[in-house]
Amino acid sequence: MIENLVEITSDQLLAEVQKCKYDGYRFVTTTSVDNGDDTIDIVYHFDIDYKMKNLKITVKKDEEVPSISKVYVSALLVENEIKELFGVNITGIIVDYGGHMLLSEEELGSPMLRQQITIEKRGGNS
Amino acid sequence: MSSTIVPFGPQHPVLPEPLHIKLVMEDEKIVDAIPAIGYVHRGLEKLTETKEFTQNTFVVERVCGICSVMHAMAYCQGIEELMNIEISDRAKFLRVIWAELHRMHSHFLWLGLLADAFGFESLFMQTWRDREKVMDIMEETAGSRVVISCNTIGGTRRDLTKEQMAKIITTVDEIKHDLEQVEAVFLNNYTVKHRLVGVGVLTKADAIEYCTVGPMARASGIAMDMRTTGYSAYGQLDFEPITHNDGDCYARTYVRLKEIYQSIDLIKQAIAKIPEGEHVVPFKGFPPKGDVISRVEQPRGEVLYYLRGNGTKNLDRLRLRTPTFANIPSLLKMLPGSQLADVPMLILTIDPCISCTER
Numbered sequence: 001m002i003e004n005l006v007e008i009t010s011d012q013l014l015a016e017v018q019k020c021k022y023d024g025y026r027f028v029t030t031t032s033v034d035n036g037d038d039t040i041d042i043v044y045h046f047d048i049d050y051k052m053k054n055l056k057i058t059v060k061k062d063e064e065v066p067s068i069s070k071v072y073v074s075a076l077l078v079e080n081e082i083k084e085l086f087g088v089n090i091t092g093i094i095v096d097y098g099g100h101m102l103l104s105e106e107e108l109g110s111p112m113l114r115q116q117i118t119i120e121k122r123g124g125n126s
Numbered sequence: 127m128s129s130t131i132v133p134f135g136p137q138h139p140v141l142p143e144p145l146h147i148k149l150v151m152e153d154e155k156i157v158d159a160i161p162a163i164g165y166v167h168r169g170l171e172k173l174t175e176t177k178e179f180t181q182n183t184f185v186v187e188r189v190c191g192i193c194s195v196m197h198a199m200a201y202c203q204g205i206e207e208l209m210n211i212e213i214s215d216r217a218k219f220l221r222v223i224w225a226e227l228h229r230m231h232s233h234f235l236w237l238g239l240l241a242d243a244f245g246f247e248s249l250f251m252q253t254w255r256d257r258e259k260v261m262d263i264m265e266e267t268a269g270s271r272v273v274i275s276c277n278t279i280g281g282t283r284r285d286l287t288k289e290q291m292a293k294i295i296t297t298v299d300e301i302k303h304d305l306e307q308v309e310a311v312f313l314n315n316y317t318v319k320h321r322l323v324g325v326g327v328l329t330k331a332d333a334i335e336y337c338t339v340g341p342m343a344r345a346s347g348i349a350m351d352m353r354t355t356g357y358s359a360y361g362q363l364d365f366e367p368i369t370h371n372d373g374d375c376y377a378r379t380y381v382r383l384k385e386i387y388q389s390i391d392l393i394k395q396a397i398a399k400i401p402e403g404e405h406v407v408p409f410k411g412f413p414p415k416g417d418v419i420s421r422v423e424q425p426r427g428e429v430l431y432y433l434r435g436n437g438t439k440n441l442d443r444l445r446l447r448t449p450t451f452a453n454i455p456s457l458l459k460m461l462p463g464s465q466l467a468d469v470p471m472l473i474l475t476i477d478p479c480i481s482c483t484e485r
Binding site: 001002003026027028029031032033034036043045050052054072073074076077078095100101102103104111112 | 160434
C-alpha cells in the first residue's frame with residue numbers, strides 16, 4: 001500500500017532527513033494521524049523520480065519533535081499546521097507562527113485531535 | 127536605510143483570494159516577505175472523518191472548484207487501491223477526458239487573470255471566451271459547469287456518447303484555433319514581454335531546494351509531471367512534460383499556454399483510443415482498511431492524498447497536500463529582491479489557490 005515506509009524514532013529523524021537530502025530526495029509533505037490513544041503518527045514523505053520514501057515516527061502527544069525545516073525549508077508551513085491542528089510540540093521551526101498561522105485567538109486548541117467534547121446542561125427543566 | 131512594511135492583501139484586485147503578505151520594503155525594493163494565511167480555513171479534512179468514505183468524494187471536490195475533478199480522481203484512486211477495485215478501461219479514459227478539460231479551463235482562467243493583471247482587458251475577455259466553451263462542454267456532458275462530480279469509486283458517474291465525443295473534438299479544435307490567435311500576444315507582444323521577461327526568476331537549483339511542483343517547477347527546467355507515472359489512462363497516451371529553462375514569469379506563462387495545446391492533444395488521443403465497456407463497476411466487500419498514498423497532477427501541480435481506513439465506513443484520516451501549499455515557500459524565495467510593481471505578477475504566476483492551501 002505505502003511504498004518504502006521506514007519506521008524510526010524521533011531521535012533518528014534529523015539524521016535520516018539529512019540522508020534523504022543528501023540522496024537527492026524532494027520533500028513532499030508531512031502527515032499526522034491521531035491514533036486514538038495518547039500517540040500520534042507523523043509520516044514524512046519524500047520523492048525522487050516519482051519513487052517515494054516515507055519516514056514514520058510515533059510520538060506521545062506531549063513529546064518534543066525536532067523541526068526538519070532547517071534541512072528542507074519548504075517544511076515550515078506543514079510543520080506550523082501540524083503544531084496548530086494536532087498540538088504536536090515541534091521545536092525549532094525556522095518561521096514559527098506561534099500557533100496562529102491558521103487559527104485565531106478564539107479557536108479551540110488542537111482541533112484536529114480526536115477530542116471528546118461534553119456539552120453540559122445549564123440547569124432548568126429538560 | 128530604514129525599512130517600511132507594505133501590506134499586500136488579504137484582498138487585492140488582481141487576486142480575488144484572501145492571501146495577506148507583509149512586504150518589508152527598502153525604497154521600491156522588497157527585502158523580506160511574511161505571509162499570513164488562515165482566512166478561509168474550513169476544516170474539510172476533519173469533516174471527512176465524520177462522513178462515510180463514499181460521501182467523501184463530494185467533500186474533496188469542494189476543496190477547490192477549479193481542480194475538483196482531480197481531487198475526486200485522486201481520492202477515488204486511493205480508495206480503489208485500498209479495496210482492490212479494478213476499474214474498467216473505459217472509465218480510465220473518461221477520467222482523463224474530464225481531467226484534461228478541467229486543466230484547460232483552469233489554465234484559461236489563469237491566462238485571463240494574467241492579462242487582467244497587466245491591464246490588457248481585451249486579451250482577458252478573449253481568453254475567458256474560450257474558457258466558456260470548455261465550461262459549456264462540461265455542462266452538456268456532466269450537468270454542471272465547475273464542480274461536475276463525474277468521478278465515483280469504481281469508475282465514473284456518467285458516460286460519454288459518440289455524439290458528445292464528436293462535439294468535444296469539434297469544440298477543442300475551435301479552441302485551438304482561437305488560442306493560436308492569442309498565443310502571439312502572450313508570447314511575442316513587446317509590452318506583455320516587458321512585464322514578464324526576467325521578472326520573478328526562480329532558478330532550477332532554487333526550485334529543487336524549495337521543492338516546487340507543477341508548471342512552476344517545469345518553467346524552471348524540471349521535467350516533473352505526475353501524469354508520466356501512467357495513472358488512470360495516461361500510460362496509454364503519448365506526451366512529454368512541457369518545460370522552459372528561464373524560470374521567470376514569461377516561462378511560467380509559456381508552460382501553461384503550451385499545456386492547453388497538450389490537453390487538447392490528450393483529449394483527442396483519449397477519444398480516439400477509448401474502448402467500449404462499462405463506465406462504472408459496482409463494488410462490494412468490506413470498507414477500506416489500511417494506509418495508502420495517491421498522487422495526481424492537477425493544473426497547479428502534484429496533489430497528494432494520504433488515506434487511512436479502519437475497516438468501518440468512516441476513514442481514520444484523510445490528508446491532502448495541494449500544489450499551492452508546496453509552492454508558497456518558492457514565492458517567499460522569489461519576492462525579496464523584486465520591485466513592488468512586480469508583486470502582482472509574481473504572486474499571480476504561481477497560480478495561487480488559497481482555498482486549496484487552507485482546505
